[in-house]
Amino acid sequence: MAEHVAALLPAVRSDLALDNRQSPSPGPGEILIRNHVIAVNPIDWKRQASGFMISSYPVVLGADVCGVVAEAGSSVTAFKSGDRVLAVAHSFCSGNNDHGAFQEYTVVKATATVALPREMSFQQGATLPTAAGTATMALFDVLDLPQVTTGETIHASQVGGTANSSESSPLGILVWGGASTVGFLTIQLARLAGLTIYAAASEHHHDHLRSVGASMLVDYHSPTAVDDLLAGAERAGSQIALAVDAISTAETLASVVQVLSKSTAVTKKLAHTSPWPKSVPHPEGIETGAIRGDDFSHRREDLSIWLCNLSLPKWLAEGVIIPPAYRVIDGGLGGLQNALNELKKGVSGEKLLVEV
Numbered sequence: 001m002a003e004h005v006a007a008l009l010p011a012v013r014s015d016l017a018l019d020n021r022q023s024p025s026p027g028p029g030e031i032l033i034r035n036h037v038i039a040v041n042p043i044d045w046k047r048q049a050s051g052f053m054i055s056s057y058p059v060v061l062g063a064d065v066c067g068v069v070a071e072a073g074s075s076v077t078a079f080k081s082g083d084r085v086l087a088v089a090h091s092f093c094s095g096n097n098d099h100g101a102f103q104e105y106t107v108v109k110a111t112a113t114v115a116l117p118r119e120m121s122f123q124q125g126a127t128l129p130t131a132a133g134t135a136t137m138a139l140f141d142v143l144d145l146p147q148v149t150t151g152e153t154i155h156a157s158q159v160g161g162t163a164n165s166s167e168s169s170p171l172g173i174l175v176w177g178g179a180s181t182v183g184f185l186t187i188q189l190a191r192l193a194g195l196t197i198y199a200a201a202s203e204h205h206h207d208h209l210r211s212v213g214a215s216m217l218v219d220y221h222s223p224t225a226v227d228d229l230l231a232g233a234e235r236a237g238s239q240i241a242l243a244v245d246a247i248s249t250a251e252t253l254a255s256v257v258q259v260l261s262k263s264t265a266v267t268k269k270l271a272h273t274s275p276w277p278k279s280v281p282h283p284e285g286i287e288t289g290a291i292r293g294d295d296f297s298h299r300r301e302d303l304s305i306w307l308c309n310l311s312l313p314k315w316l317a318e319g320v321i322i323p324p325a326y327r328v329i330d331g332g333l334g335g336l337q338n339a340l341n342e343l344k345k346g347v348s349g350e351k352l353l354v355e356v
């Protein structure tokens with residue numbers, strides 16, 4: 001039996017350690033990827049620190065892979081050996097180490113696999129799976145927007161609400177944490193949905209976020225950020241009816257709730273990336289929903305197919321969606337622990353990667 005190297009988490013709060021494990025074969029509808037670049041996500045260090053969603057050790061963490069198809073399982077027709085791909089690795093919900101990203105070979109679902117355009121690097125591809133999947137779940141699952149191709153304009157009446165002033169004015173969406181990788185992809189997908197985008201991010205990201213679709217930006221460090229957003233929406237004659245809080249701390253949710261509460265929109269919806277904090281009262285008149293990125297390739301396999309198989313390959317090839325910036329951490333699989341430590345300290349507008 002062939003073996004490969006994996007970065008295993010031996011116990012809660014331990015460091016990752018390299019070891020060999022048996023290389024798996026893909027089942028029906030699955031693909032075995034030889035990973036070239038792996039990205040880390042906040043959930044990885046959170047699980048390492050807490051044991052969240054881990055039933056036994058050692059465990060292979062990680063959700064973002066980019067590489068080459070080593071073997072396509074039976075019934076997979078869209079991908080073949082040698083294809084360059086990126087994919088969401090789903091061990092978080094399957095609990096199966098073969099589906100974890102932090103190793104040389106990972107088994108993924110064909111429905112959560114994206115053909116990597118020729119002009120994109122493995123590094124760029126690895127920045128995308130979780131960020132794009134989460135942004136999709138935020139907009140098209142929690143906020144329940146109609147799936148769009150490009151540039152269609154969504155109006156209030158299409159999302160179960162009515163606008164107070166003008167039924168024809170495009171819906172406004174607030175993306176708090178626009179420079180996070182989830183926020184960055186949310187802005188771009190919201191632009192394709194024709195929404196007017198308001199975003200909160202550090203000032204040094206404003207030009208870049210404007211270039212990918214944000215109409216108005218505020219610096220979240222500013223004490224007037226909430227009032228500035230509301231004044232901006234009023235000046236533009238648009239209503240902030242929707243919000244994605246990509247950060248979802250008690251502080252950010254309180255700000256986002258303030259914006260929605262004071263907005264003149266009738267139907268208001270808020271998608272959050274982390275569980276609702278006990279210290280923040282549930283707002284009246286605002287529908288709130290937790291984004292379940294792990295549901296992407298399960299409960300909402302339709303969205304996974306729509307994004308991964310049908311839309312994203314085209315959007316990436318055409319430059320309609322661009323990947324976030326990235327930084328490579330040295331050491332290959334052995335560098336993953338450093339990458340997790342760096343991510344936990346905090347990053348600004350970049351994805352951390354290791355090359356395998």
Ligand SMILES: NC(=O)c1ccc[n+]([C@@H]2O[C@H](COP(=O)([O-])OP(=O)(O)OC[C@H]3O[C@@H](n4cnc5c(N)ncnc54)[C@H](OP(=O)(O)O)[C@@H]3O)[C@@H](O)[C@H]2O)c1
Pocket residue numbers: 041042043130134176177178179180181182183200201202203205220246247252272273274290291292293294347348349350
């Ligand atoms: N529910 C799910 O399924 C799911 C899926 C993926 C991620 N998540 C969660 O979503 C969060 C974001 O993940 P990510 O990978 O996108 O994170 P990330 O890229 O590592 O986030 C870093 C960014 O956060 C921004 N930020 C920090 N504090 C902020 C604040 N108070 N207001 C606005 N922006 C702030 C920083 O912006 P500046 O650079 O502008 O300072 C920085 O660029 C994490 O908590 C993660 O665990 C949840």
